[in-house]
Amino acid sequence: MYVNIRNMKFSRSAIPCCPPLLAGKLTPEEAVQLAALFRVLSEPARLQMLSLIAAQSNQEVCACELVETLGLSQPTISHHLKVMYEAGLLGKERRGTWIYYRILQDRLVVLRDVLA
Amino acid sequence: MYVNIRNMKFSRSAIPCCPPLLAGKLTPEEAVQLAALFRVLSEPARLQMLSLIAAQSNQEVCACELVETLGLSQPTISHHLKVMYEAGLLGKERRGTWIYYRILQDRLVVLRDVLA
DNA sequence: TTCTTATATTGACATACATCGATATGCTTT
DNA sequence: AAAGCATATCGATGTATGTCAATATAAGAA
Numbered sequence: 001m002y003v004n005i006r007n008m009k010f011s012r013s014a015i016p017c018c019p020p021l022l023a024g025k026l027t028p029e030e031a032v033q034l035a036a037l038f039r040v041l042s043e044p045a046r047l048q049m050l051s052l053i054a055a056q057s058n059q060e061v062c063a064c065e066l067v068e069t070l071g072l073s074q075p076t077i078s079h080h081l082k083v084m085y086e087a088g089l090l091g092k093e094r095r096g097t098w099i100y101y102r103i104l105q106d107r108l109v110v111l112r113d114v115l116a
Numbered sequence: 117m118y119v120n121i122r123n124m125k126f127s128r129s130a131i132p133c134c135p136p137l138l139a140g141k142l143t144p145e146e147a148v149q150l151a152a153l154f155r156v157l158s159e160p161a162r163l164q165m166l167s168l169i170a171a172q173s174n175q176e177v178c179a180c181e182l183v184e185t186l187g188l189s190q191p192t193i194s195h196h197l198k199v200m201y202e203a204g205l206l207g208k209e210r211r212g213t214w215i216y217y218r219i220l221q222d223r224l225v226v227l228r229d230v231l232a
Numbered sequence: 233t234t235c236t237t238a239t240a241t242t243g244a245c246a247t248a249c250a251t252c253g254a255t256a257t258g259c260t261t262t
Numbered sequence: 263a264a265a266g267c268a269t270a271t272c273g274a275t276g277t278a279t280g281t282c283a284a285t286a287t288a289a290g291a292a
Contacts, residue, residue: 035163080280
């Protein structure tokens with residue numbers, strides 16, 4: 001399994017835990033990409049949604065549950081889910097009437113490594 | 117030296133490299149705080165500024181150098197520096213006419229750990 | 233089909249903020 | 263004091279986006 005970080009390919013096992021990636025110069029394009037990801041995380045509601053999903057024993061949650069838990073309207077929840085889904089932070093799966101969302105780790109790993 | 121992470125105090129040496137902090141439920145207040153930090157990182161210009169500072173051998177840079185390097189006006193650079201300074205991401209020191217900025221690691225560490 | 237529930241989309245509105253020109257403040261030198 | 267350079271602040275403007283009500287779409291039940 002391989003991971004791309006700033007134009008360089010690493011085998012997963014070759015990545016040290018905390019590589020200092022901010023130490024190299026970011027190209028404008030890289031900066032735009034990373035900023036877009038950080039922007040997705042810059043909403044309290046979205047962070048709470050991620051936290052709620054991560055706290056589930058199944059590591060997933062149906063959208064209706066988020067509507068009940070957070071004090072936001074159903075369209076707003078749906079909007080946030082869409083933003084995170086399109087950013088590659090969430091995966092979704094329909095099972096009957098309900099749609100279950102789960103966290104995709106890859107993008108979060110990229111961001112974490114950038115911050116090292 | 118101590119670090120506060122989500123209401124818990126850690127001695128620096130006691131922090132494991134990659135503790136999974138998103139696994140616990142975030143309070144609304146924590147979510148607001150973290151989101152504000154992520155928002156600071158959600159601008160490409162600011163990420164490039166951080167990257168430029170980190171790439172210096174002295175780990176610092178004077179504001180004028182940023183104005184020259186990035187294609188933004190001096191007031192805009194000054195604005196971004198202020199945002200990052202007030203967020204605790206940058207320290208500054210005046211030496212004569214120039215003001216030198218450097219990266220403060222603590223907040224970045226908090227964010228990185230949250231993403232684990 | 234009809235009804236009910238779950239999720240998504242649309243449209244509108246308000247707020248946040250990145251950006252810049254103009255100007256102010258601060259430090260150094262002459 | 264005056265001039266020159268570095269940095270900060272102010273005011274204005276345009277754009278992005280979080281939010282909700284209303285509505286549409288989708289799936290299962292009766």
